[in-house]
Amino acid sequence: MTQELLPGAPHLARRDADLWLDGVRLADLATEFGTPLYAYSRSAMREAAAAYQRALAGRPHLLCYAMKANSSLAVLKTFADLGLGFDIVSAGELARVIAAGGDPAKVVFSGVGKRPDEMRTALQAGVHCFNVESAAELETLSAVASSMGKTAAISLRVNPDVDAQTHPYISTGLKGNKFGVAHDEARAVYRRAASLPGIHVAGIDCHIGSQITTVAPYLDALDRLLDLVEQVEADGIPIAHLDMGGGLGITYTDETPPAADLLVGQLLARIDARGHGHRTVLMEPGRSLVGNAGVLLTEALVLKPGRVDDGGKNFCIVDAAMNDMVRPAMYEAWLAIVPCHQRAEPPLTWDVVGPVCESGDWLGRDRALAVQTGDVLAVLSAGAYGMAMASNYNTRPRAAEVMVDNGRATLIRRRETVADLFRDELIPG
Numbered sequence: 001m002t003q004e005l006l007p008g009a010p011h012l013a014r015r016d017a018d019l020w021l022d023g024v025r026l027a028d029l030a031t032e033f034g035t036p037l038y039a040y041s042r043s044a045m046r047e048a049a050a051a052y053q054r055a056l057a058g059r060p061h062l063l064c065y066a067m068k069a070n071s072s073l074a075v076l077k078t079f080a081d082l083g084l085g086f087d088i089v090s091a092g093e094l095a096r097v098i099a100a101g102g103d104p105a106k107v108v109f110s111g112v113g114k115r116p117d118e119m120r121t122a123l124q125a126g127v128h129c130f131n132v133e134s135a136a137e138l139e140t141l142s143a144v145a146s147s148m149g150k151t152a153a154i155s156l157r158v159n160p161d162v163d164a165q166t167h168p169y170i171s172t173g174l175k176g177n178k179f180g181v182a183h184d185e186a187r188a189v190y191r192r193a194a195s196l197p198g199i200h201v202a203g204i205d206c207h208i209g210s211q212i213t214t215v216a217p218y219l220d221a222l223d224r225l226l227d228l229v230e231q232v233e234a235d236g237i238p239i240a241h242l243d244m245g246g247g248l249g250i251t252y253t254d255e256t257p258p259a260a261d262l263l264v265g266q267l268l269a270r271i272d273a274r275g276h277g278h279r280t281v282l283m284e285p286g287r288s289l290v291g292n293a294g295v296l297l298t299e300a301l302v303l304k305p306g307r308v309d310d311g312g313k314n315f316c317i318v319d320a321a322m323n324d325m326v327r328p329a330m331y332e333a334w335l336a337i338v339p340c341h342q343r344a345e346p347p348l349t350w351d352v353v354g355p356v357c358e359s360g361d362w363l364g365r366d367r368a369l370a371v372q373t374g375d376v377l378a379v380l381s382a383g384a385y386g387m388a389m390a391s392n393y394n395t396r397p398r399a400a401e402v403m404v405d406n407g408r409a410t411l412i413r414r415r416e417t418v419a420d421l422f423r424d425e426l427i428p429g
């Protein structure tokens with residue numbers, strides 16, 4: 001019997017007692033590569049990108065993978081091979097794009113705090129566009145570009161002041177957060193941009209938040225953006241492209257986000273209805289391209305049953321921790337945790353926690369699991385903001401990563417060694 005675990009994760013299924021990803025038994029991966037281990041389905045990534053591409057086909061567009069969600073080179077190569085560009089937030093990410101064989105001419109450079117040397121590097125590489133987030137950044141960018149005899153193509157990240165109804169830490173489109181230029185200031189900033197020698201106005205962008213599960217906030221943001229485009233063009237400044245950012249959510253538990261092609265279809269319909277169909281459309285999805293393509297495998301190290309007399313909890317201590325997957329600790333994110341091989345006995349309720357010396361080091365609370373020491377558990381929906389946010393806290397080497405493709409698993413990142421961790425440290429004599 002085959003049973004899918006999550007909508008939007010078609011390559012992850014339980015067949016009888018075992019969990020499989022893209023034709024590979026996950027328990028076998030843990031045996032071969034050790035734990036903690038990130039495993040990704042390449043087919044799932046390709047299909048997630050194809051949903052956007054289907055909807056954008058037939059009109060000028062650039063689909064840029066927001067690589068901060070998962071910047072491993074093999075992941076970038078998967079998307080570069082499909083013709084995608086990349087949304088980057090640092091010169092380090094640009095170096096990764098180039099190392100993975102991506103095209104710098106398809107890169108948009110986002111971020112509130114770009115250093116002048118990063119601007120220079122990006123101009124030298126020939127990125128498609130800078131997504132400028134403040135009036136001050138514009139001045140610096142113009143000066144840097146002029147000093148190189150170049151012109152920087154820019155888009156202003158406008159804060160449309162719409163509520164994406166997501167977690168406050170991942171909501172970015174409301175007034176009063178650090179991102180973007182306020183809607184009521186944008187027209188003046190565009191006028192200034194058009195007057196600067198090192199700047200070429202190319203487009204407009206917004207990014208209203210992450211893990212958005214309805215279409216409405218996108219349409220609201222789009223309307224606000226189009227209002228501005230009409231004003232800016234009335235000022236004689238052409239806007240060639242509209243960049244709707246990223247942020248589409250995925251199913252972690254019972255969320256029902258729109259499919260990417262449905263979201264894009266509705267955005268394009270609104271763009272056309274308002275007479276803007278001639279503009280190039282950019283999008284910057286991150287999480288929705290990789291989130292449900294990945295799992296984090298971890299072994300149960302210690303079981304600490306709670307004491308019934310003080311209402312204690314049962315703790316299942318696993319070998320993955322907040323340094324490997326910080327989303328539960330950081331955003332109180334809920335990730336499904338399931339055994340790679342299902343036991344027949346009835347489940348107990350466990351808090352699944354890591355070995356790190358922090359009470360915030362948990363992966364899941366109050367989970368029904370039949371688990372024994374040595375069992376391998378899979379943390380689902382771990383492909384986005386998992387490995388990319390991993391740290392070495394507690395001098396824990398970062399996990400290994402494997403790419404699974406139609407029954408074949410390939411190591412794409414060796415497990416870090418302890419020696420790697422203090423190789424760059426010096427002890428004064």
Ligand SMILES: *Cc1c(COP(=O)(O)O)cnc(C)c1O
Pocket residue numbers: 066068069087110111207209210211245246247248284285286287288
């Ligand atoms: C993070 C980010 C994205 C991607 O967001 P997801 O929620 O992962 O899709 C896109 N654009 C910008 C500017 C971002 O900061």
